[in-house]
Amino acid sequence: MKIAEKSSNAEDLLILVQIRLFGDTSAFGALVRKYQSPLRRYLYNLTSGNGSLADDLSQETFIKAFTSIKGFKGIGSFRGWLFRIAYCQFIDTHRTFRYDADIAEINIAYKNVGQKLEVLSQTLAVLSEVERNLIILNCIEECSHSEIAKITALPLGTVKTHLARAKEKLKIYLAKDGKDF
Amino acid sequence: MEKIFKDCRLPVADSGFSDRVIHRIVEIAPVPSRNIYITPTFITALSAIIIIIVLTQTIGLSTLNDRYEHLTDLIVYHDDGISDTYEPY
Numbered sequence: 001m002k003i004a005e006k007s008s009n010a011e012d013l014l015i016l017v018q019i020r021l022f023g024d025t026s027a028f029g030a031l032v033r034k035y036q037s038p039l040r041r042y043l044y045n046l047t048s049g050n051g052s053l054a055d056d057l058s059q060e061t062f063i064k065a066f067t068s069i070k071g072f073k074g075i076g077s078f079r080g081w082l083f084r085i086a087y088c089q090f091i092d093t094h095r096t097f098r099y100d101a102d103i104a105e106i107n108i109a110y111k112n113v114g115q116k117l118e119v120l121s122q123t124l125a126v127l128s129e130v131e132r133n134l135i136i137l138n139c140i141e142e143c144s145h146s147e148i149a150k151i152t153a154l155p156l157g158t159v160k161t162h163l164a165r166a167k168e169k170l171k172i173y174l175a176k177d178g179k180d181f
Numbered sequence: 182m183e184k185i186f187k188d189c190r191l192p193v194a195d196s197g198f199s200d201r202v203i204h205r206i207v208e209i210a211p212v213p214s215r216n217i218y219i220t221p222t223f224i225t226a227l228s229a230i231i232i233i234i235v236l237t238q239t240i241g242l243s244t245l246n247d248r249y250e251h252l253t254d255l256i257v258y259h260d261d262g263i264s265d266t267y268e269p270y
Contacts, residue, residue, distance in 0.1 A: 025210045029203040036199050037192045045189065055198065062202045063209065120185050139186045174182055 012078040019069055028069075032062055035082055038141060042083060045136045046090055048121050057093060061086040076150055080143070084151045087133070126173045130154075131166035138163055 012034075018027040039061060043054040064085050065072075072081050124132045130152075137143045137151060145163070149156045237245065 023210065025203070025207050028206060029199065032202050032206075033195070033199045036195060036202075040193045040198070041189070044193070058198070059202050059205065063205060066206050067209070120189055123182070123185065140189050142190075170182060 009077050013074055016069065016072065016074070016078065019066075025066075028066055031078070035079060036062075038079065039082060039086055042136060042141055043086055043090060045120070045140060046087075046133060053093070057086065057089050061089050064089065077147065080147045080150050083137070083141070083143070084153075087151055123170065123173065126169055127166050131162055131169070134159060134163050135166050135170070 012031065015027050015031055018024045036058065040054055040058045043057045043061075044051060047053045047057070061082065065082055068085075072078065124135065127135065133152065134148060137148045138145075143151065145156060145159050148154075148163075149159045152159065154162070
């Protein structure tokens with residue numbers, strides 16, 4: 001684990017202690033500000049560029065994290081725990097609401113990511129939903145294999161196998177277009 | 182492909198999102214009640230009583246009284262020599 005990552009985890013733990021002991025909502029605000037960008041980007045990619053759905057899911061994720069803060073034992077990273085909640089929220093929404101993969105509805109906030117998303121969305125379309133999630137977590141959010149295993153609740157070996165298979169699929173797809181992985 | 186992934190790692194602008202979330206959290210956060218002060222107040226009062234009992238039992242109440250009187254004597258003795266209107270020059 002990198003030193004910066006360790007100190008970030010320690011910082012998060014201090015804030016969480018403050019929240020749990022004193023119910024300090026402003027302290028939770030610091031965590032919201034810190035993780036809004038990676039969380040929204042993750043959900044934005046997961047929903048294939050549906051900005052409003054990604055924002056709704058991100059908001060619900062933060063609220064769920066606040067209400068169930070006692071469930072966080074501090075063993076893993078807070079980011080991993082937050083992503084796990086986000087993934088569960090996405091799965092729940094996905095079951096009831098089949099979103100339209102129309103990427104025209106992109107918020108101004110996402111304009112940085114949105115312009116690049118069309119290419120990514122087309123490329124990741126060859127993958128299954130599980131593989132797409134793993135590639136987003138590994139290649140975009142730069143999560144470790146063990147962190148991904150915790151987020152997706154899959155065994156570590158399965159994560160590695162799925163990732164290797166997904167990368168192989170992408171390599172074959174891009175080779176057809178004459179691009180490198 | 183690595184370039185596409187790198188491009189997608191750009192940060193997402195806040196655009197008031199955090200404020201909206203914090204506002205909703207403040208709405209649902211439990212309001213602290215006076216009940217939370219009962220336990221600490223009770224513990225403080227109990228420990229104060231225990232400290233007083235232990236002190237009086239170990240040192241002895243008469244010794245404490247003697248010491249108190251000795252201290253008040255000292256204060257009175259030192260107070261006598263100082264006048265409010267004392268001017269050295």
